[in-house]
Each structure stands twice: as structure tokens, then as C-alpha cells.
Amino acid sequence: MTLHWPFGREGWFSAAGSAELAVARYRRCAQHLPMMYAVLLVNMWLLAAIFARQAPGWLSIGYPAAASVFCAVRMRSWLRARRREPTPARAQAALANTGRLVVGLVIAQSAWTFALYGRGDEATRSFLFLSVATTTLSAMQCLVHLRGAAIGLAAVGNATLLALCLVGATPFDLAAALSLLAASAGGIGVLTDTSRDFSQTVNARAEEVRRTKEQELLLRMIDDMPVAVMTVEPRTCVINYANRMSKTLIRNIEHLLPIRADDLIGTSIDVFHRSPGHQRRILADPRNLPHNARIRLGGEVLDLKISAIIAKDGHYMAPMLTWALVTKEAEAENRIRHLAHYDALTGLPNRVTLRRELEDRLASPGNRAGLLYVDLDGFKLVNDTRGHQIGDALLRQVTARLKRVCNGPAVTVTRLEGDEFAVLLPHDCRPQAQLQADLVVTALGTPFDLEDAGTIQIGASVGIALAPEHGGVPDILLARADMALHAAKEAGRGAALIFSAELEGRVQERVRLEDALRSVLASRDGLFVFYQPIVNLQSGRVAAREALARWHHPRHGWISPARFVPVAEQCGLIDRLGAFILDQACRSAARWTDGAHVAVNVSALQLGKGTLVDAVAAALADSGLPAERLEIEVTETALLRDEHRGIQDLLSLREMGVRVSLDDFGTGYSSLAHLRTFAFDKIKIDGSFVRDALARPECAAVVGAIAGLGKRLGVRIVAEGVETEAQLSLVRAEGCQEVQGYLYGRPEPTEADVPLVALLDRRL
Structure with a gap:
């Protein structure tokens, strides 16, 4: 109960509390207040009758008549309230209004009593004392659920009698006033306890109703959940609740269990486990929870999760089991686990x-x-x-x-x-x-x-x-x-x-070579392009020059391309190395005054990736070299990696005007199918056949066969590795149009690089 100024909007006349408490007090008031108004009416008219001859009519009859109308209206209102179900707000407002009206009525009654007291004799005054006392005590009991109004009524009633005693009362009247005062004080104490007990009872009942509704709502929600849920009595391990999904899943595995889904409630949880003792120990002690387990029943797998239901006071109420049939998921997990290993x-x-x-x-x-x-x-x-x-x-x-x-x-x-x-x-x-x-x-x-x-x-x-x-x-x-x-x-x-340790040393050397190659490609300090002439046998002039990469290491000197090119291919640097050679070759050829072509060999790893064509286009654009003066050399091995994409790259180069040569023909996976798939501008006979042609007839036959094939296809044939006049005479006789080899010149740097290369050679 929260007490405020009694005439405030919310004071003694409106009890603080729950909505349920307001409605409960309203219902009790509907039972008690009509009786209070009846007592007021009876006592009021008895006084009016006794004082009828001693007081004027307006006082003895007029006021009781007006007050009777008021009491009758209020009595009728509260009698009708017995049949209504008020809202909490309406109940609170009605109680507050009633409290104010009752106190106002009591004050009016007190004033009326004073008016009568001055006109009565000793006998009528004594009855008036008795009437005020009985009315006050009776009304207090009826207002037990409006404690503020009851206290106000008691205060006004006692104050009235004490005031009358001061005016001139008999010892009997004084004793009656003091007796009323004592009874009122005791009544207020009893009233307070009764009101508190009533509030506690109503609030407890409301809390229980709320809790019941919440539990019912929770159970409905759990029952509608797509997850199977069960609760278990922790001491007996007997199932005492199972939602709809639990029963549905049980029906799917009834053939594996000794129970039916409809008999699930009251069944021991032991039916689901091969080791019920272990399971019982887990369920009995909340310290074991939460607990997850996979249970296999025949060919089915159950995924079980056990958690503890804890009360507000912290004590362990029961375990809650959520479970599902996860046979397919378990099989998928096993497959994933298998695939992982x-x-x-x-x-x-x-x-x-x-x-x-x-x-x-x-x-x-x-x-x-x-x-x-x-x-x-x-x-x-x-x-x-x-x-x-x-x-x-x-x-x-x-x-x-x-x-x-x-x-x-x-x-x-x-x-x-x-x-x-x-x-x-x-x-x-x-x-x-x-x-x-x-x-x-x-x-x-x-x-x-x-x-x-x-x-x-x-x-x-x-x-x-x-x-x-x-x-x-x-x-x-x-x-x-x-x-x-x-x-x-x-x-x-x-x-x-x-x-062996020797192998490890070679690997470490290769790693060092890779690091050095990355560094030189970044700085280009020590990386050169040399050029070897390719001579037209008919005119004796240089028809083209092949661009060959050379690398000078500060400590190790000149490093053979046979060492660093494979390393570039293995560590993913071949595109950068190839782009460098293309760029330098095109820039150098653009400055040649004899109009010779420049031939650039591309790695098998550069072909078919979609990067070669862009690299060639960039080199031509930067240097200004006409596309027809650039020859791209590829090996058959390069085409074997991805023939379709490789041929697409070559066709794109051909559309740009770039010439394409087939290098090292006769070695490896030589196949005439490539000559049918793509029309090469040149075929280069591998130097190993030329060098051995004089000593081995079969090598000479290969040279002649390739030269004859080129003649029939209309493709120029280049003989590589020509080092002697005798070899030159042989390839000329076989019909080769161009030659390349030490007989006509070794690979040499550009004029701009000659001084630096000479200086590096002198340091060796």
C-alpha cells in the first residue's frame, strides 16, 4: 500500500499494486459497500426519528432525505458492479472515487451530527454517541479493502465524538468516545493486516496464474517446435513430457524400440541407451550438464543434447532432452570425414x-x-x-x-x-x-x-x-x-x-638461384639479350636474328640459360622473363638498319594462358616494330600441353601480322598433325641432326625429309647448328633455305651492351 495525501488523485483511496489486486479489491467492495450504505441509512434515519421533535424539519428530514438518495445511488451502483467484469484501470478508478465519496459523506454526516447534538437532550445525545460509534465501526469493517477510506472514516468519526465531548458530554459519552477510539485503533491494525494478507494472497494467486499461463504458452511453443523435446524426472529417469515432434520421431523408429509413441510418457529413458547406468548418472547430477551424445539404434543415429532446467532459486529441477534423428547427417559427416583423410x-x-x-x-x-x-x-x-x-x-x-x-x-x-x-x-x-x-x-x-x-x-x-x-x-x-x-x-x-647431402646442396643452390633471378628481373641489372644471325643461303644476307637471354651474376659470372630458364618456369617467373626478352628484342630490331627480322622463342608455359598475345602487342606498340618483322618460335612440346588454346594464341598472333616458326622439329613428340592444324611460316630443324648428319646417314635422311616436306608445304626450312663448311654444303644440298650456327656467328650483345659485356668478361 502506498499512502499519499488523501485527496490526491492517487492517495489513500487507491491502493498501489498489481492489476489483479485492483480487480480483486473491486469485487470485494462490490460485496461489502452496499452493506455499508445500508448501515448508514438505518442509523441515519434512526437519528432522524429520535431528533424529529427537537430539530427543524430541514435538518431532521431534509439532510437524511438527500443523503439517502446519494447512498441509494451508490448502493445500486455497487450492486450492479457485482455483475460486471471491470478492467484493471476501471477498477482502480472506481476504488479511488469511492474512497473520496465515502470520506466526503462521513464529513457531511459529522456536520449533521454536530447540528443535531446541540438540539438534543441527554438521552438523545447519548443515542447519538452510540450511533456514531456503531456506524464508524461497521463502516470500517466494510471498507477493509479501501484502507485509506477506512482510516479517513475512523479519523472523522473519532474526531466528531471527541469534539462533542468538548462541547458538553456526560461521563458515559466520554467513555463511549474513548472506547470508540481504542476500538478504531485496534480495528485499523486488524484492517491493515487483513488488507496485507489479502494483497499477498491475490498477488500470489495472480503470480501463480501468470506462471501457469507462461508454462502453458511455453509448452505450446515447445510442442509446436520442429525439434524433439522431452523432460525427465531426475530421480527415476522417467519421461514426464514429450512434445509432438518427439512422438512423431518415435513413430519412425518404433520398430527399434520396445515401446510405442503413445506410451512414451511414463516410460524410462533407459529404452534409448545400451548403457542406462551411465546415462542415469549424467541425468542425476546437473554438474554433468550440458551433455551431448550420439546414440545408435539399429541403423538409425540419434543426436541427443541434455541441458538442465534450473529454478529461480537455483535448484536443479529436471533435465531437458532435445534430440533428433540424424542418420543422414551422420552418414554425410562420415563421408566428409572420409574425404578429409x-x-x-x-x-x-x-x-x-x-x-x-x-x-x-x-x-x-x-x-x-x-x-x-x-x-x-x-x-x-x-x-x-x-x-x-x-x-x-x-x-x-x-x-x-x-x-x-x-x-x-x-x-x-x-x-x-x-x-x-x-x-x-x-x-x-x-x-x-x-x-x-x-x-x-x-x-x-x-x-x-x-x-x-x-x-x-x-x-x-x-x-x-x-x-x-x-x-x-x-x-x-x-x-x-x-x-x-x-x-x-x-x-x-x-x-x-x-x-643425400649432395642433393640437398643442389636444391639449396636452386633456391638461391631462384632468389637471384627474382632480384635480377626486378632490377634488370645483369640481364641481357644476345642475338645470333639466321642467314638466307640464296642471298647470303642476314634474314633474321634470334634473341637469346643471357644472365651475368656478380659472383658466379655468366649463368647458362639451360640453368635459369627451367628455374623461371618452375617458380612462375617465365612470363616476366619472356616479357623482358620480347621488349628488348623488339626495341633492338627497330634500330637495325638491315631490316632483318627478330626471332623470339617462347616457353611452353607462356603458350595457351592468354597472356602471350597481350605481351607481344605491348612490345610491338612500345618499340614501334612492324609486326611482320617479329617471329615467334614455339616447340611441339609447347603445343602438346594444351593444343587448342596454344593454336588459338598462334592464330591471334598471325592476325596481328606476326610470323610463327616451329622450333626444334624432329625431336621429342614430332607429329605431322601440327603442320596440318597450323600453317607455320618456318620449320627449324634441330641442330642435333645437322651436327651428326655427316657421320650418321639416318640423321642426314631426317634433314632431307624435313627439307622436302617444307618444300611441298611451301614452308621455309632453317637448319640449326651449322658449324662447318661441310655441314653447310649438306643442308644446302638437301634444300634448306636458311641456316643458323657458329659458322655464321655466335650470339652477340647489342652495340650498346658491348662495352659492358666486355668489362664483365674481363672481370672473370
């Missing part, structure tokens, strides 16, 4: 599994292991030219052969990526590891018969590293097996090499 194409363990197993084997000091790194030779060519479907079929056959030859105990075959495999051995025996690697090379070097592709020939190179000899840490062992593999491929492929 196994190769999808071959079914072999992947790099992650290899690393984990290698870590396990090397975890304890003294453990031994052997690692074979296997790389397929020629697979990329098959995959690019025959298609990925054929490539995948070939990889599956490679896997089968590896499993067949590497089938010893504790031997693990893995696929790392692409055409790279690894074999983990349980020992570090050199002879056995070498033998195993040789078996792999032999097995994979045997032709493969594919149903849709016929016979395919590839090979394999193997690098070997042994633990602990070559490293006791997975990263080191893997790196050194990779070094040995690269050395095996550089040795000519189809080989198996064991790691």
Missing part, C-alpha cells in the same frame, strides 16, 4: 593421413620409417591431350599397381595430389627401400591397357628418404623425399634415388 578418386589415404601416420611412427625416439615419393612421368601430357576422364581411369590403374607391388605389412600407399603418390615403409633399410622403389618404377613403366583409350605408356620417378637417417621430423623427411624425387626427374626420369 582419403582421396575420392582412388580411395587411397591422402596427404593428411600420410602426415598423421608419419607423425605417429616418428613420435617415439628410435622409430624407423621409409618414405617413397612417386611422381608419374608423362601423365600430365596424357591428361591434357586425352582428357580428364582417361586421366582418372589411368590413375585408378596406377593405384591398383601400387597396391599390388607395395603390399607388405604396415606399408601404406597414399595419393598426395594430381599425379603424386607416396609409400610409407615400416623400416629404414636402404636395400629394401631401393628395391621397393625399383619395383614401383618397373610396375608403372609397363604399358596400361584402358578400355576406352587403348594402350598408354607412362613412367614414374621415385625419391626416397629414410628415418631417422634423413630426419626424425615429418616436415624434414617429406622435404627430403621431395628433393630426391626432383633429382630423379632431373636425372632423366624413370629413376629411383635415395636422398
Whole structure:
């Protein structure tokens, strides 16, 4: 109860509290207030009758009549209120208004009583005292739920009697006044306790109703949730609630359980678990919660999450179980987990599994292991030219052969990526590891018969590293097996090499060479382009000059292109190196006064990427060189990587006016199909045939055959590697139109670079 100034808008006459409390007080007032008004009417008319002869009519009859109308109206209003269901706001307003009206009525009654008291005799005055006392006490009881009004009424009633005593009352009247005062004080105390108890009862009941509604709403929400929810009695582990989704899911797995969905409530949770004791211990102690578990029932998988329901006071009420059938999800997770550790194409363990197993084997000091790194030779060519479907079929056959030859105990075959495999051995025996690697090379070097592709020939190179000899840490062992593999491929492929310190030194040297190449491409300090003449045999004039990259290192001197070009290709620098050569070649040719063409060889890695055409266009635009004076030389190997895209690049160059030559014809994968696919401007016979033509008739025959082919196709033939007059006479006789070689000149720098190159040569 919040007390304010009694005549305020919200004071003694309006009780602070909940909306439910206001409505409850309103209902009680509707029961009690009509009785109060009835008591007021009876006592008022009794006084009027007693004082009828002693007081004038307006006082004895007029005021009671007016007050009776007021009381009758209020009584009728509260009687009708018994049939109404008020809103909390309406109830609060009615209570406040009633309190003010009651106090106002009591004040009016007090004034009327004073007026009567002065006109009565001793007997009538004594009755007046009695009437005021009984009316006050009766009205206080009726106003128990309007404590402010009751206190105001008691105050006015007691004040009236005390005032009358001062005017002139008998000892009996004084005793009655004091008795009323004591009774009023006690009544107010009882009234206060009663009001407080009533408020607490109503508020508790309202809170219980609210809580019940909230629980019902929560249960409805849980029941409508798309997640299965159950609650369990923690001591008995009996299910006491299950929402609609729980019952639906139970119906889906009824064949796996000893219960039906309709019998779920009251069933022990043990029916879902093979180890009910463990489950009961978890449910009994909230310290074990939350808890997640996967339960397998036959072919189904249940995902179970258990959380604790905690009361407001902090005590553990019960566990709540949310669960779902996740059979498909579990299967998908298993597939993902399998894919994370196994190769999808071959079914072999992947790099992650290899690393984990290698870590396990090397975890304890003294453990031994052997690692074979296997790389397929020629697979990329098959995959690019025959298609990925054929490539995948070939990889599956490679896997089968590896499993067949590497089938010893504790031997693990893995696929790392692409055409790279690894074999983990349980020992570090050199002879056995070498033998195993040789078996792999032999097995994979045997032709493969594919149903849709016929016979395919590839090979394999193997690098070997042994633990602990070559490293006791997975990263080191893997790196050194990779070094040995690269050395095996550089040795000519189809080989198996064991790691050695010498190999590591070569790898480190290659890394240093790569760093130096990056630096020189950034600064261009020490990078040159030399030019070797290509002579027209008929006129004897220089028809073209081939641009050749040269690199001078401050400490190591001149580095052969045979060393740094492969490094540029392997580390992704070939486009920058190629762009530098193109730019320098076009700028130099633009200054030549003899009008000779300039020939630039492009790497296989530059062709088919979509960057070569832009690089050529930029070089021509920057230098001002006419496109017809630029010759781009490509090898057949370059076309084999991606023939379609490579030919598209060549056609784009041809549209620009650039000439295209086929370099090193007669070696590698020579095929007449390329001559049919693209009309080359020149064919260059590889220098190895020219150098051996005088001693080996078959080489001379190749030179003659290529020259004859060029004549029939209308393509100019260039003989490379001409170093002697005898070789010149032979290629002239065979019909070659142009020659290139030391007989006519070695590669030389431009005039601008001659002084610097001479200075560098003198420092060597």
C-alpha cells in the first residue's frame, strides 16, 4: 500500500499494486459497500426519528432525505458492479472515487451530527454517541479493502465524538468516545493486516496464474517446435513430457524400440541407451550438464543434447532432452570425414593421413620409417591431350599397381595430389627401400591397357628418404623425399634415388638461384639479350636474328640459360622473363638498319594462358616494330600441353601480322598433325641432326625429309647448328633455305651492351 495525501488523485483511496489486486479489491467492495450504505441509512434515519421533535424539519428530514438518495445511488451502483467484469484501470478508478465519496459523506454526516447534538437532550445525545460509534465501526469493517477510506472514516468519526465531548458530554459519552477510539485503533491494525494478507494472497494467486499461463504458452511453443523435446524426472529417469515432434520421431523408429509413441510418457529413458547406468548418472547430477551424445539404434543415429532446467532459486529441477534423428547427417559427416583423410578418386589415404601416420611412427625416439615419393612421368601430357576422364581411369590403374607391388605389412600407399603418390615403409633399410622403389618404377613403366583409350605408356620417378637417417621430423623427411624425387626427374626420369647431402646442396643452390633471378628481373641489372644471325643461303644476307637471354651474376659470372630458364618456369617467373626478352628484342630490331627480322622463342608455359598475345602487342606498340618483322618460335612440346588454346594464341598472333616458326622439329613428340592444324611460316630443324648428319646417314635422311616436306608445304626450312663448311654444303644440298650456327656467328650483345659485356668478361 502506498499512502499519499488523501485527496490526491492517487492517495489513500487507491491502493498501489498489481492489476489483479485492483480487480480483486473491486469485487470485494462490490460485496461489502452496499452493506455499508445500508448501515448508514438505518442509523441515519434512526437519528432522524429520535431528533424529529427537537430539530427543524430541514435538518431532521431534509439532510437524511438527500443523503439517502446519494447512498441509494451508490448502493445500486455497487450492486450492479457485482455483475460486471471491470478492467484493471476501471477498477482502480472506481476504488479511488469511492474512497473520496465515502470520506466526503462521513464529513457531511459529522456536520449533521454536530447540528443535531446541540438540539438534543441527554438521552438523545447519548443515542447519538452510540450511533456514531456503531456506524464508524461497521463502516470500517466494510471498507477493509479501501484502507485509506477506512482510516479517513475512523479519523472523522473519532474526531466528531471527541469534539462533542468538548462541547458538553456526560461521563458515559466520554467513555463511549474513548472506547470508540481504542476500538478504531485496534480495528485499523486488524484492517491493515487483513488488507496485507489479502494483497499477498491475490498477488500470489495472480503470480501463480501468470506462471501457469507462461508454462502453458511455453509448452505450446515447445510442442509446436520442429525439434524433439522431452523432460525427465531426475530421480527415476522417467519421461514426464514429450512434445509432438518427439512422438512423431518415435513413430519412425518404433520398430527399434520396445515401446510405442503413445506410451512414451511414463516410460524410462533407459529404452534409448545400451548403457542406462551411465546415462542415469549424467541425468542425476546437473554438474554433468550440458551433455551431448550420439546414440545408435539399429541403423538409425540419434543426436541427443541434455541441458538442465534450473529454478529461480537455483535448484536443479529436471533435465531437458532435445534430440533428433540424424542418420543422414551422420552418414554425410562420415563421408566428409572420409574425404578429409582419403582421396575420392582412388580411395587411397591422402596427404593428411600420410602426415598423421608419419607423425605417429616418428613420435617415439628410435622409430624407423621409409618414405617413397612417386611422381608419374608423362601423365600430365596424357591428361591434357586425352582428357580428364582417361586421366582418372589411368590413375585408378596406377593405384591398383601400387597396391599390388607395395603390399607388405604396415606399408601404406597414399595419393598426395594430381599425379603424386607416396609409400610409407615400416623400416629404414636402404636395400629394401631401393628395391621397393625399383619395383614401383618397373610396375608403372609397363604399358596400361584402358578400355576406352587403348594402350598408354607412362613412367614414374621415385625419391626416397629414410628415418631417422634423413630426419626424425615429418616436415624434414617429406622435404627430403621431395628433393630426391626432383633429382630423379632431373636425372632423366624413370629413376629411383635415395636422398643425400649432395642433393640437398643442389636444391639449396636452386633456391638461391631462384632468389637471384627474382632480384635480377626486378632490377634488370645483369640481364641481357644476345642475338645470333639466321642467314638466307640464296642471298647470303642476314634474314633474321634470334634473341637469346643471357644472365651475368656478380659472383658466379655468366649463368647458362639451360640453368635459369627451367628455374623461371618452375617458380612462375617465365612470363616476366619472356616479357623482358620480347621488349628488348623488339626495341633492338627497330634500330637495325638491315631490316632483318627478330626471332623470339617462347616457353611452353607462356603458350595457351592468354597472356602471350597481350605481351607481344605491348612490345610491338612500345618499340614501334612492324609486326611482320617479329617471329615467334614455339616447340611441339609447347603445343602438346594444351593444343587448342596454344593454336588459338598462334592464330591471334598471325592476325596481328606476326610470323610463327616451329622450333626444334624432329625431336621429342614430332607429329605431322601440327603442320596440318597450323600453317607455320618456318620449320627449324634441330641442330642435333645437322651436327651428326655427316657421320650418321639416318640423321642426314631426317634433314632431307624435313627439307622436302617444307618444300611441298611451301614452308621455309632453317637448319640449326651449322658449324662447318661441310655441314653447310649438306643442308644446302638437301634444300634448306636458311641456316643458323657458329659458322655464321655466335650470339652477340647489342652495340650498346658491348662495352659492358666486355668489362664483365674481363672481370672473370
